Amino acid sequence: MSIDASHIRNFCIIAHIDHGKSTLADRLLERTGTISDRDLQEQTLDDMDLERERGITIKSHAVRMQHTTDAGETYTFNLIDTPGHVDFTYEVSRALKACEGAILLVDAAQGIEAQTISNAYLALEQDLEIIPVMNKVDLPVARPDQVAMSLEELLGEPAEDIIKISAKTGEGVDELLDLVINRVPPPTGDPDKPLKALIFDSIYDSYRGSVVYARVFDGTLNKGDAMRFMATHQEYDAEELGVLRLGRQKVDTLKAGDVGYIIGSIKDVSHTRVGDTITHKHNPANEAIPGFKKVKPMVFSGVHPSDTEDFEDLRSALDKLQLNDASLTFEPETSTALGFGFRVGFLGLLHMEIIQERLDREFGLDIITTVPNVEYRVRVSEPGDDDQELVIVNNPSEMPHYGDIDAVFEPFVKADIIVPSEYIGNIMQLCENRRGVYVNQRYLDTERVNLQYELPLAEIVFDFYDTLKSVSRGYASLDYEFMEYRESDLVKLTVLIDKDPVDALSTIVHRDKAYEVGRKLAKKLKEKIPKQLFEVPIQASIGRRVVARETVKAQRKDVTAKCYGGDITRKRKLLEKQKEGKKRMKQVGDVEVPQEAFLAILSVDE
Structure with missing residues (x-):
């Protein structure tokens, strides 16, 4: 049955983490009769255990609801639920693009937080009500x-x-439904124009392939039509169309204004990129819906199995996770210390944490991850050559030779930090320590201030958020967005154990911090590496210059114990003999670096 476009409302709910977005979605499902009391559970639209436990939305969802007003008119609501974390900003922007309106939800106890402002600006950019x-x-x-x-x-x-509501008790929710009808404009679009549909999400079904969630802006898509994806240039037939209630409900046609799903035996989820435009193969649209971009990983980390026999299982697990998450990238890498593993690219720290958790829970894998780092761009110039080449570095081991580097560029982000005014000094101190550049500060009310800083991404991917929470007693909230690559004085800090470089312990740091980081790291490693029968030097160096050194003293036997008197030369002779023996041993000796030593770098700031 065709629905009049004037009775369709496409909207989403945007909020900071833990402000009650999923709970409000539950109440809307309940009040519109989309779900029965028997089937209702908390966070109905969040279908991962991780989402329920953490109270966050990781994957965006969509659901169609019917609402009848007191006047007896029936309206169709398409609610597109959005992820609530900074790592998924691009997915949020595409979900907003598929809507005409947005409910901006704010916790009456916590007030406006960083993600609230960020999402409000995203919605304003898309010209949403x-x-x-x-x-x-x-x-x-x-x-x-x-x-x-x-x-x-x-x-x-x-x-x-x-409007004031309580999503938990249902107070004010009926009034909100009427407000959505009155304030959110109906979709505009011509069903007779060439097809233009925006992909705002896709999931992988092991039986049907990639299932595309799309909003139709112009034109009409019928079952069996030949489709073209404009960004990836892939062509498929629309084998099944439908709308998204709590399950899939088949329909024969999706027309301008509709939100639904499309199945076309698409075997590769990378062919259905979020933000891509679907059009007809034989009567294509002239141009795609603007705003598409290929999501690029921002944070990289080595993921290695604890047991080398699990390498193929880890590969298989990452392959399966990638089916549902096209933004996850990985490639094999070998570490002299950790053996075979993968260099995995993530959207951010939360994304990385989720993938690690899923590898443990869903696949039962025991993994070791190296310190997260970001993507650097290095300009190198060959001796006697005027041409300068830009090298992408995702791993400290890929850093070109110290003498060949002309300049190093690192990603900078614009950070919004909202904090009670009494903690401004602590936050400013933290940002200054992390090489932050002060931009602006604005008071939201008498008690809370919005601080804006430009920060190197490398300084915030590791423990910045935890430190921010501790210096503000948990009151600060953070949101950031990528700005640009800037030239910085960065160097590779190489760690040598017994004069052999250990790539897994090497890191890229700012030159001003190299001595301090090198000293702390050498000290930590000295505690973790067991004593050998010979002396083991631990060095941190930049190029050939050693900036820090610690020595693990040799474990030695008291060879003079049997001497109970007599001439001192006897003792000296035995000690000289032992010294020669240790020198020979060192030539053939090999230092086993324990696993704890690789984890030491994670706590180098403690």
Whole structure:
């Protein structure tokens, strides 16, 4: 049955983590009768155990609901749920592109946080109708009047008009449904124009291949039509079309304004990129929907099995995870210390944490991960050659020779930190220590301030968020977005154990911090490497210059114990003989570096 486009509302819910987005989605499903009380569970749209446990949305979801007003008119709501973390900003922007309106949900106790502002700006860029909503007004610690004033300042919506709800109890949810009908515009689009449909998500079904979730902007797609994906230039037939209720419901046609799924025996999920445009093969659209970009990993880490026999199992597990997550990239790498493994690219630290957790839970793999690092760009110039080449470096071991480097460029991000005003000094100190460049500060209300800094991504991918929380007693929130690559004075800090370089322990650091990091690392390694029968030097060097050194003293036998008197020359002779023996031993000796030594680099700042 065809639905009148004027009775369709496409909208999403955007919020900071833990502000009640998934709980509100549950209430909407309940109030519209999409789900029965018997089937309802907390976070219905979050189908991963990890999502339920952490209270975050990792993968975006979509669901169609029917709502009948008091006047007896029936409206179709397409709710497109979005991920709530900074790592998935691109996916959020594409989900917003598929909508005409957005519910901006703010916790009445916590107030506006960094991700709230970021997502509000994303929604404004897409020209969406934003409905500000205050959630958790039933909490004793709620500050609705203060938060309403902050929202008025951010969006210009009068504080008295901002709707107050409790997603947990259902208070105000019916009023919100009416507000969506009145304020979110119906979709505009011509069903007779050439087909233009935006992919906002895709999942992999082991029986049907890649299932595409799309919003149709123009044209009509019928079952059996030949399709073309404009960015990847792939062509498939639309074998099955449908709409997304809590399960898949087949239909014969998707037309302008509709949100639904498309199945076409697509075996490779990389052919269905988020943000791509679907058009007809024989009557294609002139241009794609703007905004598509290939998602690039920002953080890289080595992933190695604890037991080398699990290498093929790890490869198989990563292959399976990649089927549902096209943004995950990996390639084999070999480390002298950790053996065979993979260099894996992630969107950010949360993405990395999720993949590690899933490898452990879903595949039962015991893995070791190296320190996360970012992608650097290095300009090298050959001696006597005017041509300069740009080299991409994802791993410290790929860093060109010290003498060949002309310049090193690292990614910088713009960070928004929202914090109570009493912690401004702590946060500024932290950002200065991490090579941050101060940009701006703006008071959101009398108690909270928004600090803007430009920071090197390498300084925040490791433990910045944890430190930020500890110096602000848990009150600070962080959001960041990639800006550009900038030239920095970076060097490769090579770690040598018994004069042999160990790539797995080497790292790329700023020259000003090289001595400090090298000293701490050498000290940590001295504690972790067991004593040998010969002396083991641990060195940290930049090129050929050693910046820090520690020595693991030799474990020695008391060869003079049997001497109970007599001439001193007897003792000296025995000690000289032992010294010669240790020298010979060192020539053939090999130092076994224990696993704890590789984990030492993770706690080098403690």
